[in-house]
Amino acid sequence: MEKFQVFDGDITSPKGFKACGIHIGIKKKNKDIALIVSDVLAEGAAVFTTNKACAAPVKLSKENIQGGKAQAILVNSGNANACTGKEGYENAKKMVEAAAEGLNLSFESILVASTGVIGVPLPMDTILKGINKATKVLSYEGGLDAAEAILTTDTGVKKIAVSLEIDGEEVTIAGIAKGSGMIHPNMATMLAFVTTDAKIKGEFLQKLLKHAVDRTYNMITVDGDTSTNDSVNAMANGMAENAMLDENHPEIDKFKEAFHYVNEFLAKTIVADGEGATKFLEVEVQNSKSFADAKDIAMSILNSNLVKTAFFGEDGNWGRIVCSIGYSGVDIDMEKVTVYLGNENAMLKIVEEGQGTAYKEDEMENILKHKKLKILVDLHAGVEKAKGWGCDLSYEYVKINGAYRS
Known part of the structure; x- marks a missing residue:
């Protein structure tokens, strides 16, 4: 029921x-x-x-x-x-x-x-x-x-x-x-x-x-x-x-x-409905020491302009995701971090133990064509988790906000 x-x-x-x-x-x-x-x-x-x-x-x-x-x-x-x-x-x-x-x-x-x-x-x-x-x-x-x-x-x-x-x-x-x-x-x-x-x-x-x-x-x-x-x-x-x-x-x-x-x-x-958005992004951080740590990492990824523009361009640049995790201010062991990227149909492991995996580029390209995307980060450090949502950053965003008062 x-x-x-x-x-x-x-x-x-x-x-x-x-x-x-x-x-x-x-x-x-x-x-x-x-x-x-x-x-x-x-x-x-x-x-x-x-x-x-x-x-x-x-x-x-x-x-x-x-x-x-x-x-x-x-x-x-x-x-x-x-x-x-x-x-x-x-x-x-x-x-x-x-x-x-x-x-x-x-x-x-x-x-x-x-x-x-x-x-x-x-x-x-x-x-x-x-x-x-x-x-x-x-x-x-x-x-x-x-x-x-x-x-x-x-x-x-x-x-x-x-x-x-x-x-x-x-x-x-x-x-x-x-x-x-x-x-x-x-x-x-x-x-x-x-x-x-x-x-x-x-x-x-x-x-x-x-x-x-x-x-x-x-x-x-x-x-x-x-x-x-x-x-x-x-x-x-x-x-x-x-x-x-x-x-x-x-x-x-x-x-x-x-x-x-x-x-x-x-x-x-x-x-x-983000201004000019073409992609809806969900970031879930799992196995964190605390909810606060998981939240900080999720929002660091979602707020990264380099991450956002990469998704707008459908560019599978996993290094930008790892970078945003690294500067989140959270004390983590990057060599334990695993990252997946996917959508409702499939999840692709793109980072393992802090390094890129040998995924096939055509798999990444197919995933990035979808409007709704998910990044899953496993810290292997605890039991807490957090989930956040964001969008990409497009040409249209600049156009909308460049002329907002008019």
Whole structure:
């Protein structure tokens, strides 16, 4: 019996969540403001960027989530409201105040997020009118519109929903995300929002979200840039009426697995939509002394521009992979390292005991033609492991980011 079912849903799939996404004029076209609202005050959890130049909405949301509760999330795209000083913070407050008034909710129960161009003041007249409009068009079917409204350079929506049975009650977990460039560990110009109707202890939800972020969003990279605005927010409103979930609940492992799946799916979808990407890369590091060591090596490989460009050119240059392992900062015995490269059909051993193997070039060429590729590194040093995801670096990436503001 499957532990959970994946279906074509979004953040309004769990009971008691409304949403909307509309175009108000921040961007020249396309939806640019979204609202996600629970019918009741929910348990809230959040993880934010570690960038010291964090944006005004991040600072404000950090304050509002301190109470561990949330009932609404307000998001705008097209303008990051980052590096905008005191004015930016005051504008973020005005956004939350407008939403609180329109929704008849407390200021502290609303989280805010922004994404887009850095260093440009928000067009507040446009935004405040737009928030007023958004509060009036919320719908239990508005999740897709919200998923569209948070996008910037993304090529498509990123959404998922899963359902499972807890205590005989149907529980749903869902999420939407945005992100395409400036993606790097500690998150980046990415936003993710997760809703669930599960009844769960707030402190446990925060712990669960942090654990998931460390192993999903913080294990992806597109270009090595850590952004000013990245946020992952979760709301659990308890309307599924299951018994309270915590570490001791008999079905907690099932919920954990489903919750992790939602976040991993969104994280991988962000990488697959990496700006100009032609290859989706998965790196798994096995038999490490610690998870931290395995993570550092995985991300060192994925962040190497030489590795990324080699995959774009379909060049089987295993030396670049070994090099990136060597400068990861992890204390390892390179003479014990084994590396495999492959895809869903086959894995080819390309390095053994730190040296290249006598593989056939035509086998390598066939593997590199695939869009989805996997690098497996065995350190032969312990029992821990980590998995990360990234993409290649193409001409198109330079083209997109060379003309971003235009």
